[in-house]
Amino acid sequence: MPQTERLLEQVVNINSGTLNVAGVREVGAVFRKEFDALGFKTEWVAMPASMQRAGHLVAQRKGKKGKKLFLIGHLDTVFELDMPFTKYTRLNDSTATGQGVNDMKGGDVVILAALQALQANGLLKDANITAYFTGDEERGGKGPEARADFIAKAKEAQVALAFENAIDRHTVATARRGSSNWQLKTFGTAAHSSTIFKPTVGYGAIYEAARILNSFRETLSQEQYLTFNPGLIVGGSEVNYDEGKAHAEVTGKTNIIAPTAAVAGDLRFLTEAQKEGARAKMRAIVAQSLPGTRAEITFSDGIPGMAPTPGNQKLAALADQASRDLGLGPVVAGDPGSRGAGDVSYVAQYLDCLDGLGAPGKGAHAPGETINLKEFPLLIERTALMLYRLTR
Structure with a gap:
């Protein structure tokens, strides 16, 4: 956990508001190094300059065991350069604050920490996993090319797990609302x-x-x-x-x-x-x-919206079983009205999906956003166990 928290602090201390293209790419470079160390093949998917978006980080590991997994994160935050900047700060033993600490740099770190745990135990061999961290989830780029590669790679998988912030450790998202502008x-x-x-x-x-x-x-x-x-x-x-x-x-x-x-x-x-x-x-x-x-x-x-499906509910049942086996209590599908939109919705029509698997905390999209450091490692453990069972 000390190493994991240092990684979280490093990326939180880089401003990566969606329109701060250089900052988003800098966060992507930090995570790319971590995936490279795990033996993933990484690439940066650039967007047209006219879109004014940084692009996306993709990390893949090919294998023949279990389900083909598509893990979703994002590198950007809602906090642009012209807003007051808040660095990673521990408030007490159980709480830290900082821009994007739970939405969703904390969720990105959950993915990496779980994969590192599996790698340390020799359990990534033959797993088929694609991790896709978009650079403009909070303010999506205009035009179909903004998510074309994202959707194409998701179609190659069987299960999508998204790591937007967890409302609490007992709730996951089998459905999410969509968003549009006017x-x-x-x-x-x-x-x-x-x-x-x-x-x-x-x-x-x-x-x-x-x-x-x-x-x-x-x-x-x-x-x-x-x-x-x-x-x-x-x-x-x-x-x-x-x-x-x-x-x-x-x-x-x-x-x-x-x-x-x-x-x-x-x-x-x-x-x-x-x-x-x-x-x-x-x-x-x-x-x-x-x-x-x-x-x-x-x-x-x-x-688009992500409607609840039987396949999504089966993934919620997997999260519930993993949580119970770890002694963390039950997990249920949350109210779709409690969440906004997320990247997982772009691919929900193509494969079974589950969201809300990321970092626990409060105050996303607002100054003073926090992460619960007591529950953070517990959700990393749950993710590692879910990934293990899905890739067997």
Whole structure:
């Protein structure tokens, strides 16, 4: 464990926000060295420069025993270079904090530590394992090539195990929600603030954006497994929003009615039918403009949903048995609504999948993200035992 924790500290202390291409590649280089030492054949799958994404690390070991495994991690975090940086810090004997410490650098280290345990006992021989660490899980690159190689290599396997953070050691994910994005733009008439609401002027772009967002909340917020979050909103006399950099600039005055506003958000869902139903309702709301305004909304697909299947449940049963045999207690499938989207969903239609096998902790995607260092080695042991049984 001391060696494992040092590896975790090393990668956490490298900023690898998705848009920090150099940082993502640096983390990938650290993990590549570890896979090389285990006898895996490694490669870096580069993305087109226009995509502005670092690429992916792939490590493979060919064999003829047991199931062909596809192990999923990711190198990037949500913490970009312009955000406050938090290094790996032990808070006490059982807790440490740092960027990506559980989502999901901790999960990547679970994979490596389990493989190192098997290698130390001579148990990797003849195993067929592909480990695939993507570089843009948190903000996926645009275009099919972003996941083309990922999907192709997954199709060669029989079982996918994904190591997004564990909610706790008794819960795994047999289903995950998908995610997509939406952009709302509203328009009004620029005029003196004293004329707002008058028939010749109308309500302005900001009131129209507020109406739409509140109607989304009133109409859709109670639907199971469906969430939609407006993560960025700007409005004023002039608005410039750079989607690629997730950055906006705005100017305006309190005595000028805003002629434009922009909102960027995400939409999370369990099935394609739920996604399309939500989009239809959102479009209908957008079309009901306030006087003197107009609005438009566009949608872009992201990660598909991962529906629960009998094959996924069999993998949960394997995790349950391994946990019980180690004296760690039972494992059950968690609520799909408790998780967002993940890379495993891209391949869920092709093979049996299980997620939530990574590092235990709290506060993912927020300052103060933590890892539970007491349960961390227990989940590494469980992973090692599962990998052993699947590759026999």
